[in-house]
Amino acid sequence: MVVGVLGGGQLARMLALAAYPLGLRIEVFDPAPDACASQVAVHHCAPYEDETALARFAEGKACITCEFENVSLEAMRFLAKQVAVRPAPPVWEIFQDRLLEKQYLRSVGIPTVPFAAVDPQRPDEALEQVGCPCVVKTRRFGYDGKGQRVAQTHEEYRTAVAQLAPHALLVEAYAPFERELSIIGVRSLSGEIAVYPLVENHHRDGILRLSLVPARDDTGALQALATSYITRLLESLDYVGVMALELFQVGEQLLANEVAPRVHNSGHWSIEGAETSQFENHLRAILGYPLGCTAPRGASAMVNLIGELPSIERVLSVPGAHLHLYGKSPRPGRKLGHITLRADSEAERDKRLQQLYQQIGQNVPQLKRDAS
Numbered sequence: 265m266v267v268g269v270l271g272g273g274q275l276a277r278m279l280a281l282a283a284y285p286l287g288l289r290i291e292v293f294d295p296a297p298d299a300c301a302s303q304v305a306v307h308h309c310a311p312y313e314d315e316t317a318l319a320r321f322a323e324g325k326a327c328i329t330c331e332f333e334n335v336s337l338e339a340m341r342f343l344a345k346q347v348a349v350r351p352a353p354p355v356w357e358i359f360q361d362r363l364l365e366k367q368y369l370r371s372v373g374i375p376t377v378p379f380a381a382v383d384p385q386r387p388d389e390a391l392e393q394v395g396c397p398c399v400v401k402t403r404r405f406g407y408d409g410k411g412q413r414v415a416q417t418h419e420e421y422r423t424a425v426a427q428l429a430p431h432a433l434l435v436e437a438y439a440p441f442e443r444e445l446s447i448i449g450v451r452s453l454s455g456e457i458a459v460y461p462l463v464e465n466h467h468r469d470g471i472l473r474l475s476l477v478p479a480r481d482d483t484g485a486l487q488a489l490a491t492s493y494i495t496r497l498l499e500s501l502d503y504v505g506v507m508a509l510e511l512f513q514v515g516e517q518l519l520a521n522e523v524a525p526r527v528h529n530s531g532h533w534s535i536e537g538a539e540t541s542q543f544e545n546h547l548r549a550i551l552g553y554p555l556g557c558t559a560p561r562g563a564s565a566m567v568n569l570i571g572e573l574p575s576i577e578r579v580l581s582v583p584g585a586h587l588h589l590y591g592k593s594p595r596p597g598r599k600l601g602h603i604t605l606r607a608d609s610e611a612e613r614d615k616r617l618q619q620l621y622q623q624i625g626q627n628v629p630q631l632k633r634d635a636s
């Protein structure tokens with residue numbers, strides 16, 4: 265059986281690697297000739313507007329899925345006439361647009377920071393609803409912190425709006441969060457749902473650097489709240505596949521930041537750190553197979569390798585370290601790979617994490633909550 269993936273980056277690559285043991289094959293569609301999934305999967309290299317290439321891609325596929333938000337909706341709708349697309353195109357329409365996304369979250373009772381659409385003729389009206397400090401974001405095409413500006417004052421807000429114009433914009437209140445968390449859930453064709461342990465995420469310059477699983481210092485209340493939110497999203501959308509929900513923790517409250525209707529960087533730890541990885545469970549879900557157990561195997565950390573690569577020997581010298589390189593050429597700010605560190609206890613994981621950072625010559629990130 266062959267599954268088609270729109271997009272041929274590292275997520276498609278890891279989907280392909282998870283597919284082989286199940287006897288499945290992946291083919292990817294990506295206009296970039298050097299798409300890194302092409303090293304492990306058949307690559308259809310053509311623009312998303314090329315309907316002849318899309319039709320050929322759809323031929324013989326069990327279903328089609330997608331590895332990135334900003335996929336062309338026209339391409340998706342075109343494919344959906346020929347073959348099942350999971351999750352379905354309407355889901356992508358909502359989560360491609362940060363305004364529709366936040367409106368949807370609110371409509372199903374999931375709290376978010378206050379937000380408002382920016383009217384380019386009267387930008388001050390949106391700020392009145394939200395106040396300062398705030399974050400101005402493009403409604404579409406943002407990722408890894410791109411397409412957004414933090415503004416402390418009214419004047420900075422106006423500058424941010426001018427800088428990001430002419431794109432359609434929204435403005436959000438700046439969340440005074442204690443930490444960032446994410447919850448990853450999966451729903452299968454038959455409606456079965458499974459949810460992974462809550463993940464604690466640390467970003468720098470808008471890019472995820474480190475994930476810790478399970479999130480520290482949770483009595484179970486945060487996990488229960490996050491599980492109820494992701495379950496509500498999966499069910500209300502009749503969703504099929506893996507979904508990630510990014511959250512801000514403010515006191516005991518969780519505010520939804522954004523939804524990724526796909527496998528997610530904060531779920532990479534699950535390859536070694538969970539009974540079943542997010543990649544395998546996504547494939548199981550979209551093909552209508554029973555879901556795999558999402559229980560953690562001990563405690564894990566995931567360290568992203570951004571911009572440059574460390575010595576392989578040094579990484580592999582750390583007990584419990586598993587290296588994943590994506591086969592991409594180094595470039596500043598580019599995600600080149602990740603390391604999952606697994607241990608039987610959080611204390612042992614933290615010890616190994618110190619060792620790992622030492623080996624790769626990076627400073628241990630300042631964690632707002634002390635891990636020890």
Ligand code: ADP
Pocket residue numbers: 377399406407408409410436437438439440444467470510521522
């Ligand atoms: P993306 O991940 O698509 O680039 P996000 O909306 O998740 O966009 O923003 C990236 C990061 O910027 C977040 O993980 C968070 O650290 C910070 N951020 C975004 N929105 C807010 C906000 N309203 N308040 C505080 N920080 C924010």
Ligand code: MG
Pocket residue numbers: 510522
């Ligand atoms: Mg994000």
